[in-house]
Amino acid sequence: MGLVNTAFPPDALLKLRYGNLGICHTRYSTTGISELQNCQPFVVDTLHGKIAVAHNGELVNAHALRKKVMRHGVGLSTCSDSELITQLLALNPPLEEQDAPDWVARIKNLMTETPTSYSLLVMFKDVIYAVRDPYGNRPLCIGRLVPISKLHSTGAEEEDTEGWVVSSESCSFQSIGAKYYREVLPGEIVQISKHGVKSLSVVPRPEGDLPAFCIFEYVYFARPDSIFEGQMVYTVRQRCGRQLAIEAPTDADVVSTVPESATPAALGYAQQSGLPYIEVLCKNRYVGRTFIQPNTRLRQLGVAKKFGALTDNFAGKRVVLIDDSIVRGNTISPIIKLLKEAGATEVHIRVASPPLRFPCYMGINIPTKEELIANKPEFQNIAGYIGAASVQYLTVEGLVSAVQQGIASHQDDERIGSSSKSSKPVGHCTACLTGKYPVELEW
């Protein structure tokens, strides 16, 4: 529980120094409360030995699946959907030989029980399986450990590889001496062992269904230096800001950001509009992200501690302030108040994503409609309610086009074992914005 460096003091990490294989997980709780028992990896003993499972995502059918698993006589000891995955992987598929587990069959069995959302690492003996659900809702990518001398060179070749790493986000690679290799594809099962990386299978989606990578990863969730679908998140956010300036221009003196996630979008807005970019808020670097806190009290306390006004930069000026998203509305009102009290003559809010109106059941902790500010009566006059001179949002079309225009539809699939150029379908989940969920919800 807590930040990684609090949960694992140096002594605890020293114990790992002789290992050559492992998985770990930083939990952002979506199913089951923030308690130690729900922390991952989950480890269970199976007929063939222990397996350990780390899961990023949230099962859309967790409730029904829980009942189904229990009806088979499997007892569950936590409320976590990740435990459910672990138990499903421990089940013996019908045609499996007695002497060795058939991991492709087991994982395919899991995929038939639940369509989304999961990016998984499964460790069994000296092998790790990296798995992404057929919709590719959560990210997963592979990196190569290279000698430090090769870390920043562009020429490092595959023969320099000293080991393999897998992560939801590629930003983690550089800090452990690894280089980005490739993404795990939607539906793909990849085996990582001392023999290297091998793609075992790619499980298709139902006919006609597009991939549904979470668009909110681009908007807010991911770190800006991560790479998804061949593009850097920072660049996508900047494009969103440019698009926002086209869709929602403002008569103002300066452009600024609500640090940190909105900064690339604010720079994009400034570039497109020609208005000067300045900083209006000093962010307390010891206060983390507030949206990902598990309850409203902690989120609001976080916002209160987080910002100070850089008064000299904007007193007497009309400010257009960019945020990447307004979700529950905890962040924006106190900031506008702060800026106006510090001398801004007008504060115009421009949001680099559309209003969030629908809950997420696939890995972002917004489980109810009621908590979203866009569904409250106050939204009819949102500018007045939050104290802004005006409020405008990016359109769904604008967001989707800013995201998709950087994705090359023809990508070389050499690394997954096919040397031909193949056309990859492109698609994103926008359900929290549109109410169109990638799979039918059964409740």
Ligand SMILES: O=P(O)(O)OC[C@H]1O[C@H](OP(=O)(O)OP(=O)(O)O)[C@H](O)[C@@H]1O
């Ligand atoms: O409308 P709300 O419910 O307040 O949520 C939206 C805000 O929360 C996030 O910031 P956060 O402080 O989590 O992180 P950041 O520093 O990465 O921007 C996001 O960037 C918005 O600023």
Ligand SMILES: NC(=O)CC[C@H](N)C(=O)O
């Ligand atoms: N992405 C995550 O860390 C969440 C995994 C899982 N749904 C949980 O709540 O533990």
Ligand code: SF4
């Ligand atoms: S509903 Fe929104 S937050 Fe959830 S997966 Fe879809 S795009 Fe992402």
Ligand SMILES: [Mg+2]
């Ligand atoms: Mg923010």
